[in-house]
Amino acid sequence: MATSAVQATPTGSGREVAVRIGAQVLVETLRRLGVTAIFGHPGGAALPIYDALYDARDIAHVLVRHEQVAAHAAVGYARATGRVGVCLATSGPGATNLVTGLTDAYMDSIPVVAITAQVPTAVIGRDAFQEADIIGLTLPITKHSYLVRDPADLPAALTEAFAVAASGRPGPVVVDVPRDVSQTPLAATRGEPAPSRRAGPRAPHAGQIAAAAALLRDARRPVIYAGGGVISAGASVELTRLVDQTGVPVTVTLMGKGAIDEHHPRCLGMLGMHGTVCANYAVDAADVVLAVGVRFDDRVTGRLRDFAPQARFIHIDIDPAEIGKNKPAHVPIVADARAALGALADALPDPLPLEAWWRQLEEWQARYPLRYRQGDDVIKPQFVCETLARLTGDRAVVVTDVGQHQMWAAQFCRPRAPRTFISSGGLGAMGFGFPAALGAQVARPDATVVALVGDGGFQMTMQDLITAVEWRLPVKVVVLNNGSLGMVRQWQEFFYRQRYSHVFLRNPDFARLAEVFGAQGRSVRRPDEVEAALAWMLAVPDGPCVLDVHVDPQENCLPMIPSGQSVKEMILG
Amino acid sequence: MASAAPTPQPGTAAATATANGGGGGPRTLGVLVEMRAAVLERVAGLLRRRGYPVRELVLGRTEEPHLARLFVVLEEGASGEQVAKNLNKLVDVRRVADLSAQPTVVRELALIKVDVTPGTRQEVLLAARVFRARVVDMGERTLTLEVSGRPEKVDALYRLLRRYGVRELVRSGPLALVRGPQST
Numbered sequence A: 001m002a003t004s005a006v007q008a009t010p011t012g013s014g015r016e017v018a019v020r021i022g023a024q025v026l027v028e029t030l031r032r033l034g035v036t037a038i039f040g041h042p043g044g045a046a047l048p049i050y051d052a053l054y055d056a057r058d059i060a061h062v063l064v065r066h067e068q069v070a071a072h073a074a075v076g077y078a079r080a081t082g083r084v085g086v087c088l089a090t091s092g093p094g095a096t097n098l099v100t101g102l103t104d105a106y107m108d109s110i111p112v113v114a115i116t117a118q119v120p121t122a123v124i125g126r127d128a129f130q131e132a133d134i135i136g137l138t139l140p141i142t143k144h145s146y147l148v149r150d151p152a153d154l155p156a157a158l159t160e161a162f163a164v165a166a167s168g169r170p171g172p173v174v175v176d177v178p179r180d181v182s183q184t185p186l187a188a189t190r191g192e193p194a195p196s197r198r199a200g201p202r203a204p205h206a207g208q209i210a211a212a213a214a215l216l217r218d219a220r221r222p223v224i225y226a227g228g229g230v231i232s233a234g235a236s237v238e239l240t241r242l243v244d245q246t247g248v249p250v251t252v253t254l255m256g257k258g259a260i261d262e263h264h265p266r267c268l269g270m271l272g273m274h275g276t277v278c279a280n281y282a283v284d285a286a287d288v289v290l291a292v293g294v295r296f297d298d299r300v301t302g303r304l305r306d307f308a309p310q311a312r313f314i315h316i317d318i319d320p321a322e323i324g325k326n327k328p329a330h331v332p333i334v335a336d337a338r339a340a341l342g343a344l345a346d347a348l349p350d351p352l353p354l355e356a357w358w359r360q361l362e363e364w365q366a367r368y369p370l371r372y373r374q375g376d377d378v379i380k381p382q383f384v385c386e387t388l389a390r391l392t393g394d395r396a397v398v399v400t401d402v403g404q405h406q407m408w409a410a411q412f413c414r415p416r417a418p419r420t421f422i423s424s425g426g427l428g429a430m431g432f433g434f435p436a437a438l439g440a441q442v443a444r445p446d447a448t449v450v451a452l453v454g455d456g457g458f459q460m461t462m463q464d465l466i467t468a469v470e471w472r473l474p475v476k477v478v479v480l481n482n483g484s485l486g487m488v489r490q491w492q493e494f495f496y497r498q499r500y501s502h503v504f505l506r507n508p509d510f511a512r513l514a515e516v517f518g519a520q521g522r523s524v525r526r527p528d529e530v531e532a533a534l535a536w537m538l539a540v541p542d543g544p545c546v547l548d549v550h551v552d553p554q555e556n557c558l559p560m561i562p563s564g565q566s567v568k569e570m571i572l573g
Numbered sequence B: 001m002a003s004a005a006p007t008p009q010p011g012t013a014a015a016t017a018t019a020n021g022g023g024g025g026p027r028t029l030g031v032l033v034e035m036r037a038a039v040l041e042r043v044a045g046l047l048r049r050r051g052y053p054v055r056e057l058v059l060g061r062t063e064e065p066h067l068a069r070l071f072v073v074l075e076e077g078a079s080g081e082q083v084a085k086n087l088n089k090l091v092d093v094r095r096v097a098d099l100s101a102q103p104t105v106v107r108e109l110a111l112i113k114v115d116v117t118p119g120t121r122q123e124v125l126l127a128a129r130v131f132r133a134r135v136v137d138m139g140e141r142t143l144t145l146e147v148s149g150r151p152e153k154v155d156a157l158y159r160l161l162r163r164y165g166v167r168e169l170v171r172s173g174p175l176a177l178v179r180g181p182q183s184t
Ligand SMILES: Cc1ncc(C[n+]2csc(CCOP(=O)(O)OP(=O)(O)O)c2C)c(N)n1
Pocket: A401, A402, A403, A404, A405, A406, A428, A429, A430, A431, A453, A454, A455, A456, A457, A458, A480, A482, A484, A485, A486, A487, A488
C-alpha cells in the first residue's frame, strides 16, 4: 500500500491563499452538513480522506472492524435519530463489504450516505489493485450515486447526496471518490449545488382526503395498517390523534413498530406472518383498510388476493410508485404521511360508531392472546422478551437481529415511541442487530440500547464488540441462545419433515468471549435467574455487556401464517 | 442514437402496433433524462429488476447537450403507469410522458438487405418505391433498402420483402415527438 498524499501548500503570491486538497474539502463539507459521526475503515485509496480526518476532532470516526458493521451502524444511527447515517470505506474490498448494509437501507428506506474511496481516475476501468465498480455494484440498491471526477464538485455532490438520501422516500446514496480527486489541491469549489428541482413533501389532495374520510365514515370494520413510512415522516402524533378521535383500530408492521404507542388501547399489535391473531383477523374482516407508509410486503399480506379480501383500500404513501404496486388502491393519496394523517384527522373529528367492531376485536384479543408457558426448568425465549419489555417499561431502544428472536421481540416488546424498535425488515439481514445497536448508541449516548440477537446472527458481526469496548458504548447484548439457526430449524420442522439440515450450532461461551473483548458477560440457564440477570445488565453503567441466555431449543415462533398463504392457514400457538 | 435492447423480429406479435396507437398496442414512454454517468444503466437496470416487459429502449440526443430522450417501448398489454412511476423516481429522470396517450410524430429507421434474382429485382424495386424506401446498395444478388417511417410501415415492408429472403435487417427503434407546441 503506497501513497503520496499531496500536502496542502500555500501559494506564495503575497497574500496567503489557503489551498486545500479534495479530502479537506470533503471533510469540511461533512462538517457543514452537520455530520458528527462516521463509521468507517481505512485503506490505500482512502488515505487522503483519513489524513484529513486526522485534524477533524469534532467528527467522531468510529473505526469498525468490518465495513459491513459500518453500514449497519450508519443505518442504526439513522433509524434512532432520523438523521442521515454516514459510513466510509476504502476502494475495492472495503466498498464491497458495505453492500449488505446498503441493501438493508434500501429495502427499509433509511437515509444513509456511503462515501467510498476509489482508485485514481487514471486507472479506473483497468482492474487496478483494489478496484471495484462500486457504482455499478450498487446501482440496484441505491437511490442514487455519484462518481466525483473533479474535486471542485465534491461539495455539490455531497450536499446533493445528503438531500437525496433524506428527502421523499429516504434511502442510501453512494459517493465514490477517486484517490487523486481527494489528493488534488484546489483553489475554489464549484459552489453550492442548484436547489433541488424535486419538490418538497407533497400536500395531500383535498378531494382524495374527502374521499378517504367518506370511506372511513361509512366503514363498519375499518383498520389502520401503519408502517415504517409513518416513522420516517415523523407522523406518530398525527396517527395517534386520528386514532384517538375516531377509535379506529391500528395494526403495525415490523417497520411500523413504535409508530404509535403500542400500549394504546386501540393498537392491535403487529400483523403479518408472525403477527397477532387479532390483528390478522381484523384485516381479514375489514371493510376499509387505511394503509399508511406501507408497501404491502409479502411477509405482511401472504397470498395477495386473500389479503383483506372485503376491504376497500386507502393508501397513503410519499412514493407514487408504491401505490398500486401490489394492491390497487381505491383512494390513492400521494403525500407526506404527516400532512395526510393530519388532514384526515381534521376531516374526521368525531368518534366513529364502531362499538360492534370493537366487541368483535376484543373477543379475538381475549380468545387468542400471544401465549407461551414458562415452566421451572427451561427458559422460554418469549419470557425473556416479555421480562425485558417490563423492566425497561418498553422505553429502551431495542434493536434486533434476524430470526425467531426478532419475531418474539416484535410480539412482546411494545415500544411506546417511534425510533425505539429497530429491525432489519425488508432484507432480513442476519448480522444487523449488534452493529445497528452500536450505531444507535453512538447516536443516542444516554439511551438504554439493547441488542436482542440470536446465537447465529450475533456470530456474523460480533467481532465489533471490541469497537463498543473501545468507545465505551454501553450497548446491552442479549443473546437468545438456542443452539441453532432457530428460524431455519422451525421451517425444517414444519415444512421439511424435521430433516434438520445444517442448522445446529456449536457456540462459544458468549459471556467469556465478552470478557476476552473487555466487555462484561454473564450466562443464564434457569428461568428464575432471568429477571435478576436482565436487571443486572440494565444496570451496567459503562461499556458493553453480553447476556447469554440459554433458551428452550425446541421453541417455535407462533402464530404463523406459512409463506404465501392466507389467514385461513394460520398455525395457532 | 443507440438502441440498448435487442430489437426483436419485427412483424411478429404486433405488426399493426404503433407508438401512437393507444388501445391495446405496445406503449411508448418518452423519458427526458440528464446525460450523466450510468444513466442508461440506471434506466435499463430498473426495468430489468422490476421485470417490466420492455421491447425496445432507444436513446436519442436532444437540442440540449446534457439532456437525452429515451423511448421505452413496452410489450403489448403492459401498463405504462407503474413503469412511469418508477422511472420518475430516478434522480436523473426529468420527465416521463406516456406517448401512447397523445398525438405524436413517430419515426423509425431501418436498413433491410434483401436477396434478389434477375426475376425478382424489379418486384423488390417496386415495393421500395411504393414504401418510399431508398436503395442504398445494390449488388448482383442483394439489394439494401433504407426506409424510415412509423414502425408499422417498417413492419409492413419487412413482411412484404420476407418472401424474397431478407438476409439482414437492422432497425433503430422509434423516435418520437409530441405534435404541436407542447414539449415531449
Ligand atoms: C445474512 C443472512 N444469512 C442467512 C439468513 C437466513 N436466516 C434467516 S433466520 C436464520 C436463523 C437465525 O438464527 P439465529 O441468529 O440463531 O436466530 P434465531 O432464529 O435462533 O432466533 C437464517 C439462517 C439471513 N436472514 N441472513
